[in-house]
Amino acid sequence: MSAQEERRALTSRPSLYAHVLGLLAAEPDGRPRAGGYPPPEEPSPPPGAERLRGKKAFAAVRSALGPLLSGPCTRAAVEAVERRLAExxxxxxxxxxxxxxxxLDDESTARALGRRLVRTGRDSRSVSVGLALMRRLGEPEDVPSLRTLSRLRNLAGLAVTALEPLDPQTxxxxxxxxxxxxxxxRPLVDALLTGAVAxxxxxxxxxxxxxxxxxxxxARxxxxAVGLVGLLRAERVDPRLLAQAGRLLVRMASPRDYQAEILCYGDAVESCDALVRRATALPPTVEHAAVLLSLAVDLHSGPTRLLPWRxxxxxxxxxxxxxxxxxxAWEGAFAEPGQDATSAVRQRAAWLRYTSGLLFRTPGPPGRLRIAVLSRDPADAEPVEARVLVDGEPLVPALFGRGAAEAPEYLLDRRALWATEEPHEVKLAEAWCSEGCCGALRVTVVREGDEVVWRDxxxxxxxxSGDPAPVLPAYRFDAAAYDAELARASRSDGWSWPARTAGRLIGAGLREDPGLLARWDARFLHAGADTRDPDTTVLWFLYRPGFSEGTAGEDGPWLQFVWRLPDDGAPPAERAAAALRRLAEEDPRAYADCIAGSR
Known part of the structure; x- marks a missing residue:
């Protein structure tokens, strides 16, 4: 089909907005279809539609649409947009x-054009342009059309994004x-769609x-969707609902996403305030203590602290x-569990005691820098973070926000944050997906006389959020106070548990004597607790032929191994000593698992 024939076919089509209205009117029970509607068949994309990207794509769009966004908003302008987009x-x-x-030189004109495209656009490209403009310029009167187009599966994401600031519940x-x-x-979603309040x-x-x-x-x-803040403000609130609200707020603050969702939740301040004010209605159980303490962790040094508080x-x-x-009244929730308790119960109980002591019983040390080793409820499998606070504010969520702060094993046990006269780079956080995907937060640490400087x-x-990242100045700390804070943070190990402690001791032993692995042409990578089985200690190491003789090249063959050490009931120090003895006496390639490497 020629470009002229495609345009002729397009002009005979109804708008996508009218198409969805027709589908909604045809529903026998008057309810929209769950999951939305598939898009109607459209003309094939323009030749080479995948060719222009990045700066070239931006320049092409600006050249084609820029003049139309500042001229009169007419039917002819809409047709011109469709014609140019088709090519x-x-x-x-x-x-x-x-x-x-x-x-946008003239926002009112661009808004009017966006509204016309949303209601009269006849293909997904032109309607997408309208929705993008509504995402920037939409007003309450645009909610009905955005709600309608959100029913079309291929436009749902963009329509929902445009709806969020105008009608967050829908x-x-x-x-x-x-x-x-x-x-x-899914049962909750279906109940919300049908209005089944019970x-x-x-x-x-x-x-x-x-x-x-x-x-x-x-979680957000x-x-x-349920109007959580309204439920929390009701005259009478079921304690089970209070606990559930706490879980949702804690989940929103988790670092396992591309952003801290708690900062996108418009009712976050009011919800946290209402929950804490009613928390006395919760029975003093271990589960409720874990929920409230996890919320306290985020109020102390997580993204929740960055909300627009009074x-x-x-x-x-x-x-x-x-x-x-x-x-x-809550002492029982923090008590030592019985001898028959599982390791998971013991780990959670230890976390409750350590975290409550750190947050509520130990005054924060003076000085600009504070390192707080914290995690949320271990039952949620959240990471343990060495949280960095400067002047009382959490650095990683404020400056990065895409993942958790680095583990204490790296920043403290491996002395990454220690400052010398030789500058070195430190990774304070990595994106939850990976550094290669969404980046990391790094800083250069150096000692300059009686100061420690974080720069570059x-x-x-x-x-x-999409906002430009701030241009960060050099941070300067009194060197004596800096060293004292790192020493204080390193002495605290109440955040660890037996399998993780054994791994930390193994790692310390291998750093003190790298020859234990080097004799087998191997290099230590990491030791800790297995993320899927917290009771198992794991050791990762890299094998390169010729490493012990200094002839192994970075481009040469290699194998990566992992050695898993299940809990045998011995104290962590004994398990670590036994592991180090075996590494000294037996080639670990014989009992570790090869998980990656050169063909």
Missing amino acids: LPVPVGALVGAVLSLP AALRWLDDRIRGPEL EVRAFLVGRAGDVRLVGPSP RIAE DGQCEQLLEALGALLTSP WQHPARLP
């Missing part, structure tokens, strides 16, 4: 990205409907385990949680 060799994703970053429900298919959460309530008070498993993004959308409000909530959890920051150019 523009730019894929839809790059097209939307370019429109989101285009300078946007959240559409997001959940579009993405949730599993049996754990079923929604039953889910919220009875599915604690399911909510613990959801990711940060679904669930809170928005002066002193965050500190007041943290103080209120401390007063509650350290009161005599490296981080992604933009924050997860």
